Amino acid sequence: MRYFKNRQAAGKLLAKQLKKYKTENCVVLxxxxxxxxxxxxxxxxxxxxxxxxxxEDIDLPGxxxxxxxxxxxxxxxxxxxxxxxxxxxxxxxxxxPIIEQGKMIAFQKINRVxxxxxSIMKILLKNHIIILVSDGLRNGFSVDVATDFLKPINAKGxxxxxxxxxxxxxxxxxLLSDNIFCLDVVEEYINTDHYYEDNKLPxxxxxxxxxxxxxxxx
Numbered sequence: 001m002r003y004f005k006n007r008q009a010a011g012k013l014l015a016k017q018l019k020k021y022k023t024e025n026c027v028v029l030x031x032x033x034x035x036x037x038x039x040x041x042x043x044x045x046x047x048x049x050x051x052x053x054x055x056e057d058i059d060l061p062g063x064x065x066x067x068x069x070x071x072x073x074x075x076x077x078x079x080x081x082x083x084x085x086x087x088x089x090x091x092x093x094x095x096x097p098i099i100e101q102g103k104m105i106a107f108q109k110i111n112r113v114x115x116x117x118x119s120i121m122k123i124l125l126k127n128h129i130i131i132l133v134s135d136g137l138r139n140g141f142s143v144d145v146a147t148d149f150l151k152p153i154n155a156k157g158x159x160x161x162x163x164x165x166x167x168x169x170x171x172x173x174x175l176l177s178d179n180i181f182c183l184d185v186v187e188e189y190i191n192t193d194h195y196y197e198d199n200k201l202p203x204x205x206x207x208x209x210x211x212x213x214x215x216x217x218x
Contacts, residue, residue, distance in 0.1 A: 002184035006198040010163035011041030034135035056106035136192030
């Protein structure tokens, strides 16, 4: 098992693996604010734009995993990695009012963030290699959400990059992407913070400024 000083250090190591894409038209799309910290190092190395796909979990009472996620594009993706098809069907019937309320709350939260930092202009992703970046992938759920978001976009290719990935998610990610770059594959994924000695993250405003000013770091 591998540990990293912080997300910046892990991002620099990943950036070295991705150097061969420096001559390609790429865009870094982060799957979380922690992923922005990792992705910033990749974007600096490859001279690419850096974006964040804003998402919100939809949780149910007593369930350890979210039943679904909404993204800034308005997509609603069920968590097929944590729940079977039968479970999802049953839960969606039993908890329909809670799920619908969760959608409204998630939509409001996403809109508050998007109005602050701006939504992703999909035209900027068209005909580019999309590098999906996370600070850690316990399952393929966030990748599912991203691929739903990217479906209408004519992307040149899809790459997944993360410092640490759960081994159980690798096979699914291979089906969804053209290539995977990671620094460690673990059998028992604990939680993302566990793999970093320093877990301090910038504020949301600092994250937004990192994305807006990334071109000055090339």
